[in-house]
Amino acid sequence: MTIKVSMQVNGKPVSAEVETRTLLVNYIREQLRLTGTHVGCDTAQCGACTVHVNGKAVKSCSILAMQAEGTDVLTIEGVAKADGTLHPMQAAFKENHGLQCGFCTPGMIMNAIDFAKSHPAPSEQEVRESLDGNLCRCTGYQNIVKSVMAGARNMHAGR
């Protein structure tokens, strides 16, 4: 059974016929071909698929595409400026070596940007707790924590 879904993704209106059981992440990856959003598990534990839906970080493996009907979705591909300049959170990950293999990185950044909106100067402990829904197997998190702390400061300093 299929259904028509329409939403804004990275500022552009999109619509498509999808099977009703299609998860938002599969719609984003397979139909929109935005493959920066990753699938690292099947139990909503790893957070690699995190996107923003109406400005809030959401694990896109845990909702259906049709549940995002009419929403405004932001994926990692829509985070940098149109001219390619990195978002302050992306830049902070680069400056602080907050990524290694890069697979968890899009989800980390989407989660961190949402977190930083309400935490302009987070403590280390706050950042560590905010990362509880995102798994990384490479970095030991230390440089991700540094990145998120720096990224939050930079976002609010208007960088």
Place this chain on the structure above:
Amino acid sequence: MGASLIGARVERKEDYRFLTGSGQYTDDLTFPGQTHAVFIRSPHAHARLKSINTAMARKASGVLAVFTGEDLAAAKVGGLPCGWLITDVNGQPMKEPPYPPLAQGKVRFVGERVAAVIAETLHQARDAADLVEVDYEPLQAVVDPARACSLPALHEAAPDNTCYVWALGDKQAVDAAFARAAHVTRLDFLNNRLIPNAMEPRSANASYSRANDSYTLYVASQNPHVERLLMTAFVLGLPEHKVRVVAPDVGGGFGSKIYLYAEDVVVTWAAKQINRPVKWTAERTESFVSDAHGRDHVTVAELALDRDGAFLAMRVRTTANLGAYLSTFSSCIPTILYATLLAGQYRTPAIHCEVTAVFTNTAPVDAYRGAGRPEATYVVERLVETAARELKLDPAELRRRNFIREFPYQTPVALCYDTGDYPATLDAVTDMAKVAGFPARKAEAARRGKLRGLGYACYIEACGLAPSNVAGALGARAGLYEAAEIRVHPTGSVTVFTGSHSHGQGHETTFAQVVAERFGLPIENVDIVHGDTSKVLFGMGTYGSRSLAVGGAAIAKALDKIVAKGRKIAAHLLEAAEADIEYEHGVFKVAGTDKQKTFGEVAFAAYVPHNYPLDKLEPGLNENAFYDPKNFTFPAGSYVCEVEIDPDTGQTSIVNFSAVDDFGKIVNPMIVEGQVHGGLTQGIGQALLEACRYDAAGQLVTASFLDYCLPRADELPNFNLSTRETPCTHNPLGVKGCGEAGAIGAPAAVMNAVTDALWSMGIRDIPMPANAQGVWRAIQRQNGKAA
């Protein structure tokens, strides 16, 4: 000329694409005509395959094909090979039972592939997979490695479920030393089984071209050339030049993506059968049940000491669980990469180790970050720390009394350490961890009702695998060199092709630093290409912390050749004798004059050879090199872990972790620190969190992130890191490797700290993972005894 790029914290060249979602992992690739494969997997640990009925599935919507083991057998597709032959103590080769890509006759672990369904869409393939009817006759499952020898056989070729019994060292000398020992420390260990869990699940996407009779396989692999060699020569019987294997961006490996897996073979073979691209990507639970696992040793170990605390001998008996089949390098992990490391950093004069490797009805076990060396370090360092406590000696002092201090040092277990300074790293970490203040911190914690413990680990590892002739004598069925090509373009920018593969290690940056430094170029002018058999001449890939020590050395060798040719060109351009040309940082100079040519001018002359010694020299500036290591490299270091345990809950918190490593020369300290952070975290995961559990029927009951506890950000400390540098003496860069150190040293440091905290309660050992439940139980049991 600016500051040296060697030793500089250069931000990574590869980051931009990962940060913007433009990385290209295997599952991100979709080709015209793409089809999707789903594997039907055994729900039984051990069963006879009575029948497989695929008729309904074949008729299902969108299904293109269903394949079983019989189809592969009819097509003469071979079994998955093992790359390392171990010789049994009785002189016989190890038992190598067949490992068919799709099961034939029997299934031997939960998750073994029984059939593959290929359909137009993934949903259709999944729906059809539910229609495949498999009739199993369950058999008794062999789960416990310690009892495997006395249980029903998995394989006809190994009636007692034993693959080999292997030994290293002088047993007589060890027995004699134990007979005269003043003190013997003995521990029984389980080195817990781990599931690697790279964040990117395994994935493979194969296509076939009738036009060229050739295949292309994109696969999440750490070593595409090895994958191609094994698959073409041993399994599919294809000519190597007709198969291109590409490992694009790969989302972590930790060993688990070294191997040739059944799924890779099946999609490649199937792509020709249906003449369409076939993609398979593991769901996480499929990764849990079918990726090669790590560790899983049952060990009894003893250390003999004289009355002054000098180590006399070590005796180790290990049962290693290989799982149901031999994975690609499984046989060498609990032998060549384990027993050879049992000297650790010490002058133990006699060591004997016997390893019994057994088959069980569990997923195959192979290398996982550290691979044999964490198991060895755990044995040595838990023994040493326990001996110190038994003898009421300072554990650091006992280590100092026994450290190797002169190099080169030949161990009694086959290795020759080229260089190191073990007292220096131990002294440094003792300061860094403020060990002197520990008694006060312990007393303060006790006032809060908490138990504090402090533990050391002084690890050594053998990296830079490996001198091919040595490896060959030990049973390796491949060479272990590395290859590189330096292609200098006419305008002086450079593309480097390396046989190493980066799946998070940052080679595109580190290797570019090495090349840019040598040629005096900005790092932007150097790009690194890896992971594609159609571009890179050859390669053995990335594992065993070998990339810079072996792959980087191959690059350095190719750089030498470029400079040598450049010198000839410069001599011609400068009308000087070649012997008078000096080269430094991209400038060829006539010695003692101000006459010079830049690297760019020389490169341009090589490609536009108007003024060029064409009678003596070919145009162009492009060189290949193969580098075969002269010895292993020996990174070593000292770690201190301090823990605090809540005796009411068993919860263990790491309050301090300090690490001082000697990786030889360091090219990019930022990347090295990242490697250590990650390694330490995996080691801490092994010690405190990660429990792979099979139940008595052979069901993996920890097959998701809900059940298998990966370390999360809020469970970890900030690590204090430092390095000491004794350059490797036998490779051109002086580097040793840093990828695995943390995972090798951390488990022993953590468990030495945990057992230190519990020592006064009479607890001598506790199995890993020492999670809250495990620690709480140990405390309750001890309280029960006391009451």
